[in-house]
Amino acid sequence: MNGTRGxxxxxxxxxxxxxxxxxxxxxxEHRALLLADLARRAAMPRSSALRLARQLMxxxxxxxxxxxxxxxxxxxxxxxxxxxxxxxxxxxxxxxxEDLFHVTxxxxxxxxxxxxxxxxxxxxxxxxxxxxxxRIGGRLPLATTGVGQVLLAFAPTPVQEHAISTFxxxxxxxxxxxLRRTLAEVRRGDFALGSRTTMATAAAPVRGPDGVVAAVSxxxxxxxxxxxxxxxxxxAAARAISRQLTGAW
Numbered sequence: 001m002n003g004t005r006g007x008x009x010x011x012x013x014x015x016x017x018x019x020x021x022x023x024x025x026x027x028x029e030h031r032a033l034l035l036a037d038l039a040r041r042a043a044m045p046r047s048s049a050l051r052l053a054r055q056l057m058x059x060x061x062x063x064x065x066x067x068x069x070x071x072x073x074x075x076x077x078x079x080x081x082x083x084x085x086x087x088x089x090x091x092x093x094x095x096x097x098e099d100l101f102h103v104t105x106x107x108x109x110x111x112x113x114x115x116x117x118x119x120x121x122x123x124x125x126x127x128x129x130x131x132x133x134x135r136i137g138g139r140l141p142l143a144t145t146g147v148g149q150v151l152l153a154f155a156p157t158p159v160q161e162h163a164i165s166t167f168x169x170x171x172x173x174x175x176x177x178x179l180r181r182t183l184a185e186v187r188r189g190d191f192a193l194g195s196r197t198t199m200a201t202a203a204a205p206v207r208g209p210d211g212v213v214a215a216v217s218x219x220x221x222x223x224x225x226x227x228x229x230x231x232x233x234x235x236a237a238a239r240a241i242s243r244q245l246t247g248a249w
Contacts, residue, residue: 015052018042018044018048018052019052019055019056019061021042021043021044022038022042022044022049022052022053022056023056023061023062023072023076024041024042025037025038025041025042026038026071026072031071031072032065032069032070032071033069033070033071034068034069034070035049035050035053035068035070038053038070053070056073057073059073059075060073060074060075060076061073061075061076089110089112089121089206089213089214089245090110090121090122092241092244092245093110093122093206093214093216093241093244094122095240096216096237096238096240096241096244097110097122097124097216097237097241098124099237099240100216100218100233100234100236100237101124103233104218104220104230104233105126106126106218106219106220106224106225106230107123107124107125107134107218107219107220108123108124108125108216108217108218108219108237109122109123109134109147109203109216109217109218109219110122110123110147110206110214110215110216111140111147111148111151111214111215111217112151112213112214112215113142113151113152113155113159114139116142116159116162116163116166117139117140117141117142117148118139118140118141118142118145118147118148118151118215119137119138119139119140120134120135120136120137120138120139120140120147121136121137121214122136123135123136134219141167141168141170142155142159142163142167143163143164143167143168143170143173143179144167144168144169144170144173144196145196145201145203146192146193146194146201146202146203146215146217146219147192147201147203147215147216147217148215149182149183149186149192149194149203150186150191150192150203150204150205150212150215150217151205151212151214151215152183153182153183153184153186153187153192153205154186154187154205154211154212160183163179164176164179164180167179170196170197172194172195172196173194182194190204190205190235191203191204191205191231191234191235192204192215192217193228193231195222195225198221198222199219199220199221199222199225200219200220200221200222200225201217201218201219201220201225202217202218202228202230202231202234203215203216203217203218203234204216204217204231204234204235204237204238205238206238206241206242206245207238207242207245207246208242208245208246209245209246213245214241215238216234216237216238216241217234218230218233218234
């Protein structure tokens with residue numbers, strides 16, 4: 001059943017792509033949206049947005065709040081929890097991440113590469129942590145973050161070249177040559193160590209049967225950062241997670 005009266009599929013982009021356009025209108029600052037705002041952010045007519053929203057609500061992918069705004073539905077969480085690079089990875093990593101957190105008492109991040117960005121799948125922080133912009137499900141640049149540099153260093157060459165040609169200077173990485181040297185150092189030492197304006201990080205690769213699948217890091221204010229002293233703990237956590245993944249996948 002295709003949802004059209006004449007039995008012909010609708011013209012234009014496939015409905016699944018337009019549905020993801022609509023869902024993509026939400027972000028960390030816009031977790032609930034009126035239909036007009038959702039349509040605008042998805043760049044589609046309001047009538048199309050309403051039709052898609054009703055279909056997504058019927059499946060549980062969208063919910064409508066009491067004030068009329070739309071929000072992502074629990075069905076999406078249910079499905080996303082089955083992703084091996086998300087929930088499965090998190091399950092394998094949590095014991096080692098908790099150990100790393102107790103040793104450092106700083107932010108501990110776990111990320112995977114998704115195309116030209118890093119995607120944060122878990123974060124541990126203290127009750128009164130120093131400010132950090134990263135959130136679970138949020139995206140981080142590959143070229144200028146610790147987890148990003150680790151993931152980029154072991155990414156396919158075309159991904160690396162694209163990142164090198166398009167990166168925006170930040171922190172320790174100021175030029176394309178800086179980034180190339182940094183990635184080479186990450187591959188050689190099996191860890192990344194760097195800083196941005198107010199924060200510093202140490203990160204290491206997490207490996208599965210087919211290579212590097214994630215990166216784990218400690219992030220702390222520069223004045224509190226213990227520098228290379230964090231590296232052994234981060235690498236130990238990464239190796240422990242890797243052993244779990246090698247046995248699980």
